[in-house]
Amino acid sequence: MSVIGDGMIQAGRLLISGDPEVLRITWRTLQITGTATLISVVIGVPVGVALALRKFFGRLLMVSAVNFGMGLPPVVVGLFVWLLLFRYGPLGWLDLLYTPGAMIIAEVIIAFPVVAGFTLAAIQTINPKMRFQILALGANRWQFLWLLLQEARLGLLAAVIAGFGSVISEVGAAMMVGGNIEGLTRVLTTTIDQEVSMGDFVLAMALSIILLLLTFIVTAILTWYQQHRRQPQ
Amino acid sequence: MKKNSLWLCGLVVLLLLGLAAGCAKKQAQAPQPPSPANKNLILSSTTDVQDTGLMDVLIPMFQTQTGYVVKPIYNGSGQAIALGAKGEADVLITHAPSAEKPDVDNGDFINYQLLMHNSYVVVGPPDDPAKIKGLSATDSFKKIAAAKAVFVSRGDNSGTNIEEKALWKQAGITPSGSWYLNAGQGMAPTLLLASQKTGYTLTDLSTYLAQQKNLQLDILVQGDKALTNIYHVMQVNPAKFSKVNADGAKAFVDFMLNPNTQKVIADFGKDKYGQPLYYADAVKSGS
Structure with a gap:
């Protein structure tokens, strides 16, 4: 398995020498997946909280939809977004196909149900008595929500980590709607795919290791935040 | 010592001059890049x-x-x-x-x-179990089918796949059976699959050469006019x-x-x- 060993050595070499192309691709990967994760959190957390706290007609159906969405096959999402963004497709006028924006849209569709689902579970795990207690202490609506989110912090960060994990590992949809265009939509996963096709397994392995490192660093930062920040009393 | 440092200084000056000249030249050479309305x-x-x-x-x-x-x-x-x-x-x-x-x-x-x-070639395991080396394209396909040797098809309606189907037609064979594998993938993954399965496949010469170091496949049929790409x-x-x-x-x-x-x-x-x-x-x- 010399490819794996050589890949590790080349990964080290690329990182130490600061190969500009690899750094650009890595930075772009972080920008696109970071934006997609952020949007997924902004949409997913409120949806998850609303589904956990509110009682309304069709709630069960919506919870099922979110849980279903957590397992959406990325390639299907990619195909849908691709067809929608076609020049002569329904959203063709947006002129977004083969741009980072298109990738972000697909990735948000993949990640936001994951964030919403985890949030929903996290909030529902909180003892209902706690809610009454917070309200009984005279908290207004926003203070109530804020305290609840604080209480569910472990689960919420798990939601962010899972959302980030699902977009950083994505390749099928990214390839379809982004097109793996050099200098524009080429990210680590699509570059790995391309290098395998071009026969350079060592470079593909090296980029894989860089991708793993990047994912580990981001996840570690989130985990540190999850585990070490003291709760305000 | 002094001579050496003088030499060094001279070299540095020359290098700098060269660099400056290079830059100047570059600037002089680079015309205003055209900028079309719809880029x-x-x-x-x-x-x-x-x-x-x-x-x-x-x-x-x-x-x-x-x-x-x-x-x-x-x-x-x-x-x-x-x-x-x-x-x-x-x-x-x-x-x-x-x-x-x-x-x-x-x-x-x-x-x-x-x-x-360029050209297509038929590649296969170096020991060539179906004995197709040096044959014409259609004859090699006939022999592969007769021997039921593993053949990996692109199966993706690509140019190479269309060429492959045309060759089977010319050979008068409808390939099917457990020996005929439909990869449904690009040329490079198909070649890798054929190599792992010790099978034959039709490939464009250029992709084969680019992947050659990862493959245990030899070129067995080439130069046939029917194999022009x-x-x-x-x-x-x-x-x-x-x-x-x-x-x-x-x-x-x-x-x-x-x-x-x-x-x-x-x-x-x-x-x-x-x-x-x-x-x-x-x-x-x-x-």
Whole structure:
């Protein structure tokens, strides 16, 4: 398995020498997946909280939809977004196909149900008595929500980590709607795919290791935040 | 000692002068890059020109010469043609003349130009269990089928897949059975699969050469006229699809047929593989 060993050595070499192309691709990967994760959190957390706290007609159906969405096959999402963004497709006028924006849209569709689902579970795990207690202490609506989110912090960060994990590992949809265009939509996963096709397994392995490192660093930062920040009393 | 340091100083001064001259020259040489009204140009292309690295050379050349920004989308020729026929691309490079023809005839594609060619080869395990070495293309297919030796098909309606199906037809065989594997993937993954399964497959020579170091497959059949692989470049018809970037597409076709570009194509890969990967054809046809 010399490819794996050589890949590790080349990964080290690329990182130490600061190969500009690899750094650009890595930075772009972080920008696109970071934006997609952020949007997924902004949409997913409120949806998850609303589904956990509110009682309304069709709630069960919506919870099922979110849980279903957590397992959406990325390639299907990619195909849908691709067809929608076609020049002569329904959203063709947006002129977004083969741009980072298109990738972000697909990735948000993949990640936001994951964030919403985890949030929903996290909030529902909180003892209902706690809610009454917070309200009984005279908290207004926003203070109530804020305290609840604080209480569910472990689960919420798990939601962010899972959302980030699902977009950083994505390749099928990214390839379809982004097109793996050099200098524009080429990210680590699509570059790995391309290098395998071009026969350079060592470079593909090296980029894989860089991708793993990047994912580990981001996840570690989130985990540190999850585990070490003291709760305000 | 003093002499040495003098020498060094002299060298440094010379180097700096050289650098300055180089910079000045660069500045003087760089003309205002042209800036077309609609810069975005979508190229729908076969994958193998990417997998060999050819487009990584040609696209930057085109972009600096013309100011267009190319968005290359690589798929098998079947899908590449389908995207063009829907008006979802501006310009195409494909290698499946029989699949291109209907769309040229019905006016989806215009400015249909012969670009270059190379050849297909039949590759297989070095011990060649079906004994096809040196045969003609159709005879080799007949022998593979008779021996029920593993054959891996692209199965993706790409140019190579279309060529393969045509060869089976010429051999009078409908391939089926456990020996005939349908990979449904690009050329490189198909070659890797054939290598792992110790099977035969039909491949364009260029992708095989690019992947050769990862494969335990030898070239067994080559040089047959039936194995010529022809690439065309064409524009999507702006009269049919108003959103097409017609000026950009025209500029791209002109660039590809330009004698300088054709020379780059003809020389491509010679240093790395000791043989050319593509034979430029537009020069011969006198454009």
